[in-house]
Amino acid sequence: MECIPPVAGCSIHWMHSKTFFLDKQVLFPTLVSNLSRRMNLKGKIRSLISLLVFFVSFSSTALAAEEVRWFDPQKTGLLIGIFITIVLVFGFILYGKKKGSLKIRSIPGLEAMDEAVGRATEMGKPILFSSGLGKMERVATMASMNILGSVAEKIAEYNTPLIIPNYDPMVTTVAQEVVKESFSKAGHPESFKQENIYFVTQSQFGYVAAVDGIMLREKPATNLFLGTFEAESLILAETGNSIGALQIAGTDSTIQLSFFIVACDYTLIGEEFFAASGYLTKDPLVLGSIKGQDFLKLIIGILIIAGGIFSTLGYNFLINFLGK
Amino acid sequence: MDLGTLIAAILTLFIFSFLYKDNPFYKFAEYLLVGISVGYFIVISIKTTVVPKLIFPVFREGDLLCLIPGILGFFMFLRFFPKLAWLSRISMALIIGAGAGVSIPAMMQAQIFAQMKASMGSYASINNIIVALAVITTLSYFFFSREHKGALGTSAKIGVFFMMLFFGATFGYTVMSRVTLLIGRAQFLLGDFLGIIK
Numbered sequence: 001m002e003c004i005p006p007v008a009g010c011s012i013h014w015m016h017s018k019t020f021f022l023d024k025q026v027l028f029p030t031l032v033s034n035l036s037r038r039m040n041l042k043g044k045i046r047s048l049i050s051l052l053v054f055f056v057s058f059s060s061t062a063l064a065a066e067e068v069r070w071f072d073p074q075k076t077g078l079l080i081g082i083f084i085t086i087v088l089v090f091g092f093i094l095y096g097k098k099k100g101s102l103k104i105r106s107i108p109g110l111e112a113m114d115e116a117v118g119r120a121t122e123m124g125k126p127i128l129f130s131s132g133l134g135k136m137e138r139v140a141t142m143a144s145m146n147i148l149g150s151v152a153e154k155i156a157e158y159n160t161p162l163i164i165p166n167y168d169p170m171v172t173t174v175a176q177e178v179v180k181e182s183f184s185k186a187g188h189p190e191s192f193k194q195e196n197i198y199f200v201t202q203s204q205f206g207y208v209a210a211v212d213g214i215m216l217r218e219k220p221a222t223n224l225f226l227g228t229f230e231a232e233s234l235i236l237a238e239t240g241n242s243i244g245a246l247q248i249a250g251t252d253s254t255i256q257l258s259f260f261i262v263a264c265d266y267t268l269i270g271e272e273f274f275a276a277s278g279y280l281t282k283d284p285l286v287l288g289s290i291k292g293q294d295f296l297k298l299i300i301g302i303l304i305i306a307g308g309i310f311s312t313l314g315y316n317f318l319i320n321f322l323g324k
Numbered sequence: 325m326d327l328g329t330l331i332a333a334i335l336t337l338f339i340f341s342f343l344y345k346d347n348p349f350y351k352f353a354e355y356l357l358v359g360i361s362v363g364y365f366i367v368i369s370i371k372t373t374v375v376p377k378l379i380f381p382v383f384r385e386g387d388l389l390c391l392i393p394g395i396l397g398f399f400m401f402l403r404f405f406p407k408l409a410w411l412s413r414i415s416m417a418l419i420i421g422a423g424a425g426v427s428i429p430a431m432m433q434a435q436i437f438a439q440m441k442a443s444m445g446s447y448a449s450i451n452n453i454i455v456a457l458a459v460i461t462t463l464s465y466f467f468f469s470r471e472h473k474g475a476l477g478t479s480a481k482i483g484v485f486f487m488m489l490f491f492g493a494t495f496g497y498t499v500m501s502r503v504t505l506l507i508g509r510a511q512f513l514l515g516d517f518l519g520i521i522k
Contacts, residue, residue, distance in 0.1 A: 139424020203361030307444030
């Protein structure tokens with residue numbers, strides 16, 4: 001089928017024999033109204049076929065016009081990689097559910113989470129949680145919200161105030177929902193205070209100035225910086241340090257990790273941050289996915305060694321397989 | 325000296341006053357910055373999103389499909405009404421679901437595959453051996469299924485060593501760039517504001 005789309009309509013060479021001129025603005029409503037009108041079965045079948053032709057031709061025109069490619073051979077490796085990940089993660093989730101519990105190694109930063117919540121309770125001071133500058137579609141923000149859920153449950157049990165200033169309005173909404181649900185789960189829905197989870201600003205340094213001010217005025221006993229952080233990481237962590245707060249930080253931004261390591265009591269490095277929610281909740285679903293990812297790391301390690309050996313021998317097929 | 329330079333200099337000094345302790349001048353600058361930035365971003369959102377992506381397509385071009393994201397956006401405002409607040413979850417689910425769908429394959433390609441390719445260099449070069457060793461030992465640190473004991477423990481320790489090298493290097497590099505920012509502010513105060521240096 002050959003399609004040449006002009007500006008207002010499209011000329012379609014259908015099965016190399018018939019040529020229709022379809023104006024999508026006029027034809028579609030006409031076909032639909034034909035179907036709904038009182039007419040005999042033959043007429044309705046004709047209209048239905050016309051409608052199908054319209055859809056096929058219109059979609060093919062769109063394809064030709066925009067040169068949509070459904071499969072990019074350069075990304076075959078990516079497709080296989082995602083498929084293997086899905087199989088491993090699902091496999092371990094099913095295994096975890098069947099077995100009941102899966103174990104992962106201890107993560108010091110997360111073991112300190114109970115201590116952090118307990119400390120704030122004993123001191124009668126609030127806990128400050130910041131997910132940083134990430135928008136909701138960022139993986140680190142999603143991980144941050146997962147951790148917030150389990151931490152908020154503990155906080156609700158101790159009835160400790162929780163302050164969450166946010167950079168993004170959507171994250172604010174999600175954080176409110178997550179904390180509300182956690183407080184309900186813990187059996188203390190009445191302790192949930194929506195006014196403590198609020199949007200500040202979408203200006204990076206405006207946000208930092210506000211959070212610094214909150215830290216100095218509210219004097220939280222514990223600061224949790226878990227999410228996406230950029231140049232503001234050291235400013236936040238240093239201010240928190242100056243008020244004597246116990247600080248736990250975690251981010252996927254490798255450059256900012258160095259600042260958190262220097263200024264915070266505990267830092268979740270890289271993937272520890274993503275493993276945190278599974279570690280805290282002991283949920284077989286999350287633990288299963290962590291186990292699946294562990295095996296993926298094993299495969300990656302083996303492939304790197306194999307790829308290096310093949311490269312040394314002059315074969316680059318493994319590197320080429322991974323795409324451009 | 326123009327009025328803009330004077331205001332900028334005063335606000336810079338207000339913010340610097342935080343180094344001493346929290347005070348009314350810092351609070352003023354903080355509230356001003358937060359307030360102005362929120363107002364600015366609201367205007368930017370309306371100008372770059374609501375008007376060109378919703379109002380114009382719907383009312384000028386008659387593209388009713390654009391009403392769907394408009395309605396989803398409107399659902400977010402229903403959070404003000406507790407009985408209808410559940411509708412905002414539809415919008416949130418779409419953003420989180422679509423965000424994960426778009427970002428996960430992109431991250432796999434850009435971070436995992438790119439790193440793997442860069443680590444598969446020929447072992448004829450000592451640099452490539454070090455890179456491969458660093459990647460594999462660092463990966464072993466993030467292996468959560470087993471405690472870091474025995475061979476895995478040794479490998480993880482080597483991985484931590486490589487990570488600390490990286491953190492040290494990035495710390496030094498970033499501190500240098502921050503000092504550059506401080507020098508820029510000092511030059512502004514001493515040059516543009518006070519006129520002591522040129």
